[in-house]
Amino acid sequence: MNDVKLIKGADIVGRGRADVLVRGGRVAEVGTPSAVGAEVIDADGLVLLPGLVDLHTHLREPGREDAETVLTGTRAAAKGGYTAVCAMANSYPVADTAGVVEQVATLGRAAGYADVQPIGAVSVGLAGERLAEIGAMADSAAHVRMFSDDGHCVHDPRLMRRALEYVKTFDGLIAQHAEEPRLTEGAQMNEGAVSAELGLPGWPAVAEESVIARDVLLAEYVGGHVHFCHISTARSVEIIREAKARGVRVTAEVCPHHLLLTDEKAHTYDPVYKVNPPLRSGADVAALRAALAEGVVDAVATDHAPHAPQDKDCEWSAARPGMLGLETALSITVAALGGPGGADWDLVAERTSRTPARIAGLSAHGRDPEPGTEANFTLVDPAETWTVVPTELASLSQNTPYAGMELPVTVQATFLRGRATVLDGKVAEEIK
Amino acid sequence: MKHLLTTKQLTREEAELILDLTGQMADAVSGREVPKLPTLRGRTVVNLFYEDSTRTRTSFETAAKRLSADVVNFSAKTSSVSKGESLKDTALTLQAMGPEAVVIRHPASGAPQRLTQWVDGAVLNAGDGTHAHPTQALLDAYTMRERLGGIEGRTVAIVGDILHSRVARSNIWLLSKLGARVRLVGPPTLLPTDIDAWPVEISYDLDASLKDADAVMMLRVQRERMNDAFFPTTNEYARLYGLDERRLALMPGHGIVMHPGPMNRGMEIAARVADSPRATITEQVANGVWVRMAVLYLLLTNGDAQ
Numbered sequence: 001m002n003d004v005k006l007i008k009g010a011d012i013v014g015r016g017r018a019d020v021l022v023r024g025g026r027v028a029e030v031g032t033p034s035a036v037g038a039e040v041i042d043a044d045g046l047v048l049l050p051g052l053v054d055l056h057t058h059l060r061e062p063g064r065e066d067a068e069t070v071l072t073g074t075r076a077a078a079k080g081g082y083t084a085v086c087a088m089a090n091s092y093p094v095a096d097t098a099g100v101v102e103q104v105a106t107l108g109r110a111a112g113y114a115d116v117q118p119i120g121a122v123s124v125g126l127a128g129e130r131l132a133e134i135g136a137m138a139d140s141a142a143h144v145r146m147f148s149d150d151g152h153c154v155h156d157p158r159l160m161r162r163a164l165e166y167v168k169t170f171d172g173l174i175a176q177h178a179e180e181p182r183l184t185e186g187a188q189m190n191e192g193a194v195s196a197e198l199g200l201p202g203w204p205a206v207a208e209e210s211v212i213a214r215d216v217l218l219a220e221y222v223g224g225h226v227h228f229c230h231i232s233t234a235r236s237v238e239i240i241r242e243a244k245a246r247g248v249r250v251t252a253e254v255c256p257h258h259l260l261l262t263d264e265k266a267h268t269y270d271p272v273y274k275v276n277p278p279l280r281s282g283a284d285v286a287a288l289r290a291a292l293a294e295g296v297v298d299a300v301a302t303d304h305a306p307h308a309p310q311d312k313d314c315e316w317s318a319a320r321p322g323m324l325g326l327e328t329a330l331s332i333t334v335a336a337l338g339g340p341g342g343a344d345w346d347l348v349a350e351r352t353s354r355t356p357a358r359i360a361g362l363s364a365h366g367r368d369p370e371p372g373t374e375a376n377f378t379l380v381d382p383a384e385t386w387t388v389v390p391t392e393l394a395s396l397s398q399n400t401p402y403a404g405m406e407l408p409v410t411v412q413a414t415f416l417r418g419r420a421t422v423l424d425g426k427v428a429e430e431i432k
Numbered sequence: 433m434k435h436l437l438t439t440k441q442l443t444r445e446e447a448e449l450i451l452d453l454t455g456q457m458a459d460a461v462s463g464r465e466v467p468k469l470p471t472l473r474g475r476t477v478v479n480l481f482y483e484d485s486t487r488t489r490t491s492f493e494t495a496a497k498r499l500s501a502d503v504v505n506f507s508a509k510t511s512s513v514s515k516g517e518s519l520k521d522t523a524l525t526l527q528a529m530g531p532e533a534v535v536i537r538h539p540a541s542g543a544p545q546r547l548t549q550w551v552d553g554a555v556l557n558a559g560d561g562t563h564a565h566p567t568q569a570l571l572d573a574y575t576m577r578e579r580l581g582g583i584e585g586r587t588v589a590i591v592g593d594i595l596h597s598r599v600a601r602s603n604i605w606l607l608s609k610l611g612a613r614v615r616l617v618g619p620p621t622l623l624p625t626d627i628d629a630w631p632v633e634i635s636y637d638l639d640a641s642l643k644d645a646d647a648v649m650m651l652r653v654q655r656e657r658m659n660d661a662f663f664p665t666t667n668e669y670a671r672l673y674g675l676d677e678r679r680l681a682l683m684p685g686h687g688i689v690m691h692p693g694p695m696n697r698g699m700e701i702a703a704r705v706a707d708s709p710r711a712t713i714t715e716q717v718a719n720g721v722w723v724r725m726a727v728l729y730l731l732l733t734n735g736d737a738q
Contacts, residue, residue, distance in 0.1 A: 199562035202624075
């Protein structure tokens with residue numbers, strides 16, 4: 001494999017065209033470098049973005065390799081323009097020990113398609129009772145600094161307080177799945193007019209908002225960093241906006257599906273639209289889009305949740321919640337931030353790459369190409385559209401809610417430390 | 433009309449056609465020596481019941497048999513379902529038998545709609561979760577038409593656990609479509625949130641709701657709901673929302689008392705009220721067979737053999 005690449009003619013994060021010379025996995029020069037013998041990649045008409053970073057990915061390995069593996073999940077990530085993903089802790093066994101997080105990190109390195117940063121569980125077995133060995137996971141070879149019981153809320157206020165305090169020793173953060181469990185027992189979809197009609201038990205917005213309000217106060221009190229996973233309501237945005245204005249160490253992510261789809265989709269009773277937190281109202285979608293543009297919401301995170309066919313090919317209430325996201329996130333983010341025509345690429349890079357990299361502590365990612373930085377970036381065709389076909393996705397699973405939809409922008413190539421994980425829109429057969 | 437999943441999907445014309453056919457079924461069979469019509473001879477109707485419901489299953493079975501259809505009863509309790517077979521696999525198994533209609537009762541809202549994707553025959557919703565129970569609403573509407581001489585302009589109070597009631601949901605859409613004024617009565621805990629767009633009035637006061645009601649429909653309230661703080665005690669519920677003789681006297685003289693069954697006597701309805709001539713409870717059961725005959729006939733013949 002040629003160690004020297006010249007990426008010619010790309011629009012660098014919307015700031016104008018330049019050539020990027022990559023040598024030994026790092027950017028050597030940006031501008032009009034000459035490089036005899038370099039492998040030339042024609043990027044005319046493409047936009048170069050720093051490689052996307054996902055704060056919230058379910059890779060399903062170990063435990064549910066029938067739905068996704070680290071290999072297939074990171075191939076899907078690369079195809080979506082990602083160079084790094086944070087793997088959620090709800091595997092089987094749970095990633096609540098140094099051994100499991102190191103295993104996941106090792107699998108990621110072996111696959112080679114994206115850097116895999118494990119997230120550790122806050123509590124043993126995600127049970128919400130005792131703290132997991134957070135220090136051991138932080139000190140492990142996986143260098144965990146973000147902890148989450150995602151899928152479950154750390155609902156015990158005392159445990160949440162202790163966790164926020166404890167991770168201060170290494171400047172870590174707690175990623176909270178905000179859901180007051182007593183308000184969502186048996187819940188199947190957003191509580192509102194649609195759930196009333198469909199006779200599906202409602203998941204009220206206040207179940208998310210009340211936990212966010214509480215945790216903002218806890219984080220403020222102990223001086224810890226709380227990050228809110230997949231916020232889904234307009235009121236959550238307001239609480240976070242107010243907390244940030246007061247200087248509380250709070251960050252938040254939004255999922256692509258909450259930027260595009262509403263609970264009206266439940267009329268189909270097709271569980272491909274079942275997700276937790278659920279699809280909300282059009283007013284929530286509008287508020288989340290505005291908050292993402294404004295920066296109250298810091299990052300787009302996929303909550304990529306692959307599921308085996310039998311877990312979705314059933315009654316709504318029997319289905320598992322969650323939907324695929326890695327391969328469609330960039331397209332939906334571009335659409336949500338104004339569409340490909342007037343896309344603010346710097347803003348797209350900020351919300352999908354730079355800020356999530358900063359939150360996750362991945363200093364080699366989320367960097368615009370400058371001499372010396374790792375060559376982690378993606379090339380996007382802003383003029384092309386594509387139609388989502390579940391069987392054509394790189395993920396092992398097919399539970400995408402966007403089947404048949406035409407989405408803007410395509411990922412043409414992705415580079416991880418200079419190696420093409422995706423080229424000409426196709427995932428590399430293997431990473432040498 | 434290919435399936436009957438909800439009353440919301442019915443047009444007013446379709447609903448009125450079903451009610452007209454119901455009357456014709458009653459007339460055609462009543463008084464016959466052999467109370468059977470040959471209409472669906474050679475057709476197979478599967479009753480796929482995932483919940484215990486002797487009354488609804490028996491009603492559908494009787495209706496199908498009176499139309500001379502072959503009936504297969506597939507009960508979740510006695511089948512491979514209890515061994516964990518998925519709805520889809522069960523549907524594919526049934527599909528292999530080629531039934532013209534599947535009547536499904538299921539605890540999951542939306543299960544009948546899912547079933548339409550896996551079987552070719554007509555799907556009749558016999559009650560899904562807390563979503564819909566269209567034949568119950570149709571038999572209620574038919575009962576009102578018979579007893580009140582019509583539905584247009586009549587006031588109907590639906591009382592009790594609206595939140596968990598598929599009967600209420602189906603009646604709301606059907607009765608409002610047929611021109612009735614529908615009033616929901618119950619404690620706020622048992623009313624769904626965000627129903628401003630529903631074609632109904634809302635009241636928390638049963639006494640005030642009865643004075644102009646041509647019909648009052650009392651819903652079954654599960655005693656266990658008090659464990660989830662929907663109401664404090666069964667006694668308090670009965671005091672505030674139970675229909676007793678004092679309250680019955682508040683209704684106009686022609687007003688009728690309906691209940692989809694099974695009743696909790698002494699809870700939502702007093703025994704003397706349930707047994708009074710104003711109550712239509714056993715009539716509703718009898719009418720259920722005619723309504724289900726009408727629906728089966730319509731779905732399986734497209735009305736061709738009329």
